Amino acid sequence: MKVKTPIPRAKGIDNSLSLIKEGFHFLPNQRKEMQSDIFKTRILGQKAICIAGEEAAEVFYNNDLFKRKGAMPKPLKLSLFGEGSLHGLDGEPHKNRKRMFLSMFTPERVEDLVDLALKHLDAKAGEWQSQDGVAVLDQMQEILTRAGCEWAGVPLAEGEVQQRTDEVVAMVDSFGGSLSRFRDGKKARDSHEEWLQKIIKSVRKGKYNPPENTAVYTIAHHRDEKGKPFDLHTAAVELSNAFRPLIATANFLVFGALAMHEHPETRQKIAADEDRYSHMFSQEVRRYYPFVPAMAAKVKKDFTWHDYTFKKDTLVILDIFGTNRHPDSWEQAETFLPERFKDWQGSPFAFIPQGGGDHHIGHRCAGEWLTVYVMRAFFKYFAQNISYDVPEQDLSYSLERMPTFPKSGFVITNVKKAADSDELLHSMQKRHTAIQ
Numbered sequence: 001m002k003v004k005t006p007i008p009r010a011k012g013i014d015n016s017l018s019l020i021k022e023g024f025h026f027l028p029n030q031r032k033e034m035q036s037d038i039f040k041t042r043i044l045g046q047k048a049i050c051i052a053g054e055e056a057a058e059v060f061y062n063n064d065l066f067k068r069k070g071a072m073p074k075p076l077k078l079s080l081f082g083e084g085s086l087h088g089l090d091g092e093p094h095k096n097r098k099r100m101f102l103s104m105f106t107p108e109r110v111e112d113l114v115d116l117a118l119k120h121l122d123a124k125a126g127e128w129q130s131q132d133g134v135a136v137l138d139q140m141q142e143i144l145t146r147a148g149c150e151w152a153g154v155p156l157a158e159g160e161v162q163q164r165t166d167e168v169v170a171m172v173d174s175f176g177g178s179l180s181r182f183r184d185g186k187k188a189r190d191s192h193e194e195w196l197q198k199i200i201k202s203v204r205k206g207k208y209n210p211p212e213n214t215a216v217y218t219i220a221h222h223r224d225e226k227g228k229p230f231d232l233h234t235a236a237v238e239l240s241n242a243f244r245p246l247i248a249t250a251n252f253l254v255f256g257a258l259a260m261h262e263h264p265e266t267r268q269k270i271a272a273d274e275d276r277y278s279h280m281f282s283q284e285v286r287r288y289y290p291f292v293p294a295m296a297a298k299v300k301k302d303f304t305w306h307d308y309t310f311k312k313d314t315l316v317i318l319d320i321f322g323t324n325r326h327p328d329s330w331e332q333a334e335t336f337l338p339e340r341f342k343d344w345q346g347s348p349f350a351f352i353p354q355g356g357g358d359h360h361i362g363h364r365c366a367g368e369w370l371t372v373y374v375m376r377a378f379f380k381y382f383a384q385n386i387s388y389d390v391p392e393q394d395l396s397y398s399l400e401r402m403p404t405f406p407k408s409g410f411v412i413t414n415v416k417k418a419a420d421s422d423e424l425l426h427s428m429q430k431r432h433t434a435i436q
Ligand code: HEM
Pocket: 086, 087, 088, 098, 101, 241, 242, 243, 244, 245, 246, 247, 248, 249, 250, 252, 291, 292, 295, 353, 354, 355, 356, 362, 363, 364, 365, 366, 367, 368, 370, 371
């Protein structure tokens, strides 16, 4: 970790606009310019310390030193996460909420989701065969909305699939600082929460009886650390958080399709899946391609780290994208290389596309395994079950836009299912994905 003393300060009075304008480049560029993995700046009018790398992630995810209260910018609550969600909780309330989430994401339920997602993917692939061309991004978003709702026990009528898909897409697309995308995300969230509140209400009244292992059942009947049920608004927010983030997986799926296209040798390797290559490939997609730029927390109590005193309530920003490509942890960090995960020893702090630390006691993403297993299964399906052409199109993606994806949405044409597609699908859906 490179640390300059005294801690350098970024140029400019407040860097909020530079962050929005430069996107994924902002933190890595500042670090490069200042030759330091820790620097000071101002964001949204507040003093902030920006840090990057494995060691930085380890300190950031220390619950004794950092808290989430007051760290999340208001617009993120209003559009992406929902007000009162577990992302902003600390201590016992967070532990109680996190236990509830992890109880809904058991290995069996992960397998249920993978099976459902494959079922919807296979149905869509059947339709693609008679279409001129399809944008994989849009298709993945619809498939994951259908599968996510079915899995969570949220009834979704055929006639509202498009509306509900558009809403979750708008919420996830709202975090990058664009005012118009924020407004769309906020509007989408209002409608989305109203819909989910009605569903929770009918479960509580006994008018709708979903299976006990579904998210909708769990959340409708959950009791918090004081033994109280959620108010209707919080129940809707957390029900959303139990399936809405799946939509983000669509971006990784499209980046994976792009990687298969740009590194054609990976396609055969995924199909053969020796040494769990599909897993290595999925991990490298999550490491290499951008999704989450950074996370924010506040200092819980004064402490000193690298001779710098972090004062209580100071905003600290962890560079997520930069940590996944940090040269101290990754050789040839800027190269797409799935094999790097073959003998990877694992580190909860060097590889943090979905947050770092421990899933149970910290804020690390509750849906990380759902994400990885859906990715593995879909990449295998793409490599084994279908063939397609990738026509001329704009496959570039902007690192200034947050979130980002290939500009064309990754269009494929001439889709054909393999003769033994049904058999392959059946073998994939067999219960063999158990967490390993
Ligand atoms: C591309 C896929 C995904 C990405 C990039 C992602 C990323 C993240 C990140 C960065 C965090 C916050 C870590 C922190 O606060 O330090 C998080 C938290 C969370 N994620 Fe995900 N996520 C993804 C998919 C999912 C899925 C599929 C689900 C569930 C269906 C999910 C549910 C959650 C929940 C409930 C939290 C809050 C955890 C807590 O505060 O304790 N995520 N995710």
